[in-house]
Amino acid sequence: MTLTPPxxxxxxxxxxxxxxxxxxxxxxxxxxxxxxxxxxxxxxEGEYVAIIGPSGSGxxxxxxxxxxxxxxxxxxxxxxxEDVSHMSETALAEVRNRRIGFVFQQxxxxxxxxxxxxxxxxxxxxxxxxxxRKERAMQALGRVxxxxxxxxxxxxxxxxQQQRVAVARALVTEPDLILADEPTGNLDSKSAADVLRLMAxxxxxxxxxxxxxxxxxxxxxxxxVVGIRDGLLTENDRRYLESIR
Amino acid sequence: MxxxxxxxxxxxxxxxxxxxxxxxxxxxxxxxxxxxxxVGLGEGASGQVTSEINALGSNVLTITPGASTSSxxxxxxxxxxxxxxxxxxxxxxxxxxxxxxKAVAGITSDSEVLTxxxxxxxxxxxxxxxxxxxxxGRTVAEGRFLDNQDVKDHxxxxxxxxxxxxxxxxxxxxxxxxxxxxxxxxTVVGVLTSSGSSTSTSSTTDPDDTAIIPITTGQERIFxxxxxxxxxxxxxxxxxxxxxxxAYQEADHLLLQLHGITDSADADxxxxxxxxxxxxxxxxxxxxTILLGGIAAISLIVGGIGVMNIMLVSVTERVREIGLRKALxxxxxxxxxxxxxxxxxLGLVGGLLxxxxxxxxxxxxxxxxxDPISTSPTAAVGALVIALAIGVLFGVYPASRAAxxxxxxxxxxx
Numbered sequence: 300m301t302l303t304p305p306x307x308x309x310x311x312x313x314x315x316x317x318x319x320x321x322x323x324x325x326x327x328x329x330x331x332x333x334x335x336x337x338x339x340x341x342x343x344e345g346e347y348v349a350i351i352g353p354s355g356s357g358x359x360x361x362x363x364x365x366x367x368x369x370x371x372x373x374x375x376x377x378x379x380x381e382d383v384s385h386m387s388e389t390a391l392a393e394v395r396n397r398r399i400g401f402v403f404q405q406x407x408x409x410x411x412x413x414x415x416x417x418x419x420x421x422x423x424x425x426x427x428x429x430x431x432r433k434e435r436a437m438q439a440l441g442r443v444x445x446x447x448x449x450x451x452x453x454x455x456x457x458x459x460q461q462q463r464v465a466v467a468r469a470l471v472t473e474p475d476l477i478l479a480d481e482p483t484g485n486l487d488s489k490s491a492a493d494v495l496r497l498m499a500x501x502x503x504x505x506x507x508x509x510x511x512x513x514x515x516x517x518x519x520x521x522x523x524v525v526g527i528r529d530g531l532l533t534e535n536d537r538r539y540l541e542s543i544r
Numbered sequence: 545m546x547x548x549x550x551x552x553x554x555x556x557x558x559x560x561x562x563x564x565x566x567x568x569x570x571x572x573x574x575x576x577x578x579x580x581x582x583v584g585l586g587e588g589a590s591g592q593v594t595s596e597i598n599a600l601g602s603n604v605l606t607i608t609p610g611a612s613t614s615s616x617x618x619x620x621x622x623x624x625x626x627x628x629x630x631x632x633x634x635x636x637x638x639x640x641x642x643x644x645x646k647a648v649a650g651i652t653s654d655s656e657v658l659t660x661x662x663x664x665x666x667x668x669x670x671x672x673x674x675x676x677x678x679x680x681g682r683t684v685a686e687g688r689f690l691d692n693q694d695v696k697d698h699x700x701x702x703x704x705x706x707x708x709x710x711x712x713x714x715x716x717x718x719x720x721x722x723x724x725x726x727x728x729x730x731t732v733v734g735v736l737t738s739s740g741s742s743t744s745t746s747s748t749t750d751p752d753d754t755a756i757i758p759i760t761t762g763q764e765r766i767f768x769x770x771x772x773x774x775x776x777x778x779x780x781x782x783x784x785x786x787x788x789x790x791a792y793q794e795a796d797h798l799l800l801q802l803h804g805i806t807d808s809a810d811a812d813x814x815x816x817x818x819x820x821x822x823x824x825x826x827x828x829x830x831x832x833t834i835l836l837g838g839i840a841a842i843s844l845i846v847g848g849i850g851v852m853n854i855m856l857v858s859v860t861e862r863v864r865e866i867g868l869r870k871a872l873x874x875x876x877x878x879x880x881x882x883x884x885x886x887x888x889x890l891g892l893v894g895g896l897l898x899x900x901x902x903x904x905x906x907x908x909x910x911x912x913x914x915d916p917i918s919t920s921p922t923a924a925v926g927a928l929v930i931a932l933a934i935g936v937l938f939g940v941y942p943a944s945r946a947a948x949x950x951x952x953x954x955x956x957x958x
């Protein structure tokens with residue numbers, strides 16, 4: 300587990316995510332906890348994958364590594380052909396900016412900014428000129444059905460609307476991967492259905508989506524379901540899926 | 545992300561917490577305003593004193609009685625003894641014994657009430673000789689100054705300072721009019737030109753609030769009490785600034801000889817130069833400025849700590865925001881800059897408001913405390929730079945904390 304495994308075949312074209320025996324060990328004092336115990340996963344362009352697991356399964360750790368918010372303890376991670384497993388924090392920030400769109404459970408919109416200002420934020424860090432930023436932010440908000448709410452602040456929007464702003468923010472940079480972490484966790488069933496429909500639309504338009512959830516109903520919206528338990532993936536394990544239902 | 549965007553983000557950060565930002569800015573504001581007023585007070589005071597001393601004339605030494613040390617070693621206070629006489633004045637005027645001395649004026653003075661018709665004015669009446677005009681470097685605006693005949697004949701004439709003249713004679717020409725002092729009617733023969741250094745509001749130091757009479761008239765008819773031959777001070781003017789030391793030595797030597805004193809430590813008079821007066825006053829003002837400036841500087845440091853405190857609170861409170869910005873692609877460097885800009889904006893705004901408050905104080909305070917305060921552009925610019933530097937300095941640590949937050953820890957916090 301602590302040995303670095305030999306890296307496998309070079310990533311194939313059109314492979315967005317290539318995880319090779321990824322481990323993640325957290326050390327607190329003398330105690331070390333293995334949150335991921337050798338995870339290999341390959342996701343190709345245009346796939347809609349749900350990663351499902353109960354809390355404590357390593358699901359959040361996997362999401363952090365997939366989102367380049369953290370680096371693996373061992374193993375390899377290629378994102379869109381780029382090895383991101385040993386990058387500096389600054390380089391990772393640029394990768395996140397360019398390649399990943401996040402949708403969080405708590406929406407994570409900045410309360411002092413209007414909807415379009417929130418959506419343009421990743422483009423501010425990417426150095427996109429002002430006028431273009433605003434135009435693209437407006438387009439993205441139109442796409443999630445919020446053209447009439449661009450000047451509202453998050454506090455003036457419902458939960459479902461806030462999450463749609465977050466989706467607009469995730470897709471505005473045309474990322475290689477949209478990573479949604481329990482996107483419906485804080486929503487009522489109607490808003491949740493709206494957001495899932497939006498995700499399905501994005502999938503149809505060719506986006507690569509990874510949805511992390513503990514809810515099998517939500518997971519069933521995806522084309523491919525990957526289970527996670529005790530830091531290991533159990534793909535196409537119907538019995539496991541049944542057991543956590 | 546360019547600087548303009550960083551600046552915009554930083555300003556938004558400050559604006560989204562208005563009350564907190566205002567209170568933080570207040571700390572800097574008070575410090576900067578304090579510095580400006582303290583420096584202004586110091587410069588104003590020394591400027592006033594210097595101009596008053598300069599108004600005494602150029603290359604002038606003033607001899608005052610006193611400072612005699614008794615056999616027990618107790619030194620008398622300045623002006624406590626009337627040891628100077630008209631004989632001393634004549635001796636000092638000798639071009640043979642004192643070649644470096646150009647002019648000598650013995651002066652007796654007292655505060656008296658002047659009456660002209662229904663107007664009265666309290667002023668310093670100085671009894672002296674015609675050479676006073678040269679020694680003090682003054683000129684006559686109207687009429688004439690005292691002449692030797694006035695002194696010789698004990699004439700009842702007076703030359704008024706500009707301020708005194710305008711107080712007594714609100715209308716018409718004062719020359720030829722009569723002024724009563726202690727029941728003695730004096731004819732006004734002239735009015736002095738303004739000294740141009742009348743910065744003070746107090747009559748004791750205003751060189752234009754005075755009345756000049758012949759020394760003989762004063763000793764005989766105006767000033768009561770003391771010996772008729774005594775003078776309260778002697779002003780001597782050296783031929784040039786290079787001769788000042790020579791003049792000093794000649795005066796010292798002559799007076800010691802005349803007073804029969806062998807040891808100069810026992811001298812019953814004190815000779816002061818303008819330079820020594822200015823130096824003494826400057827050092828006092830300097831101490832004052834350092835003291836006030838020190839207090840202001842301490843309040844600035846306290847203000848800076850306030851900035852740091854609020855930035856640390858801000859970083860802790862905005863952990864989620866920082867995490868989100870990082871997730872969206874903000875590099876540690878960009879986050880650091882954002883918080884540094886916020887701290888600098890607090891410092892700069894505090895500095896700007898402090899300069900405004902300081903300048904208002906400089907305009908308003910003199911009317912309240914009766915002391916001049918000078919405005920110094922250098923102090924204002926310096927204060928601004930200091931305020932900005934404080935913002936940056938005390939913002940570095942909180943900004944680094946924000947920059948090094950791990951994005952997952954930042955996002956995880958509730």
